[in-house]
Amino acid sequence: MxxxxxxxxxxxxxxxxxxxxxxxxxxxxxxxxxxxxxxxxxxxxxxxxxxxxxxxxxxxxxxxxxxxxxxxxxxxxxxNPRVQHLQDFFVRMQASELLLALLSDGEPVPEIFEALSALLHHPHCAEQDTLAFTLRVLALLGVLPEITHRLFAPLSPEERSFVLASMRGTPVNEKISCTRLRSLCTQLVQEHCTRPLRSTDVAAACM
Missing domain, CATH: 2.40.50.140 (Nucleic acid-binding proteins)
Incomplete structure (x- = not known):
């Protein structure tokens, strides 16, 4: 019925x-x-x-x-705020594709829903927001290593603080260099996805 x-x-x-x-x-x-x-x-x-x-x-x-x-x-x-900039659109699309790749049907994680809702409501998104969202999702799914893992050894103290804050879902206002964190997030996501995320390459080519 x-x-x-x-x-x-x-x-x-x-x-x-x-x-x-x-x-x-x-x-x-x-x-x-x-x-x-x-x-x-x-x-x-x-x-x-x-x-x-x-x-x-x-x-x-x-x-x-x-x-x-x-x-x-x-x-x-x-x-549903109107997207004003191309970068805002790409950040949201990367978040969507990440969840499509990582989540299974019928397994609710309310914290991930809240994280995506907050990202969609963010007035101006940047690559730093994508990285923070990715780290938060990986942490909530239980697949992000502890900060003491060797993967995080090359990071600066500021970058480690960013990772820890992102894992907890704490807003990070300080601007940081995204180069090493981008490489780290790409590696972590690829370990749990069957194919590379297309939106990341499209965003890099258009920005």
Whole structure:
């Protein structure tokens, strides 16, 4: 028997399917990552039109034997600030691709949801924000080594402080050099992903 429930959700990815539907990968606070189909979402007058990547919404889902169907949405306008700069867009896309690569369906991690929500709401994102988010996610998933690990040996005291603050989800306001941290994060992510993240290369080529 099918039932419906409302979830706090962020759209990680959206794919066109059928004549007018969208297939969505959502990150929800309550159930973690899950897939859902939005019937008729590509029609111009559909109430489901706002279901686009990196939007934060309250999504009503109906669960049946065939999976989840979207039957209603309420956009959180205050959580969806307009992206003003290209770098902001790339930071958000890198965060989305990272979660698509690392998260499994049906394993809720509310702290990761909060971290992504905070990143989407950040007025001006920079590479430093991407690195902090990556370290936070890896720490929450339990795959980030302790700061005493040899991987962190080449880092300066300031860079180590950045890593520790990022692991705890503490905002870091001081500007730091991203070169070594970028290399470190790339290495750590590649150890847990089956393929390189494309958005990172695209961002580097365009910035």
């Amino acid at each position: 099918s039932y419906s429930a409302v979830f706090d959700a962020i759209v990680l990815a959206s794919y066109d399917v059928g004549e007018a539907d969208r297939f969505l990968i959502l990150l929800t606070r309550e159930k973690g990552r899950l897939a859902a189909r939005a019937p008729g979402a590509r029609r111009l007058k559909s109430r489901l039109c706002p279901l686009l990547p990196l939007t934060h919404l309250a999504v009503e889902l109906k669960e049946s034997r065939g999976g989840f169907l979207v039957c209603g949405i309420t956009p959180h306008h205050h959580h």
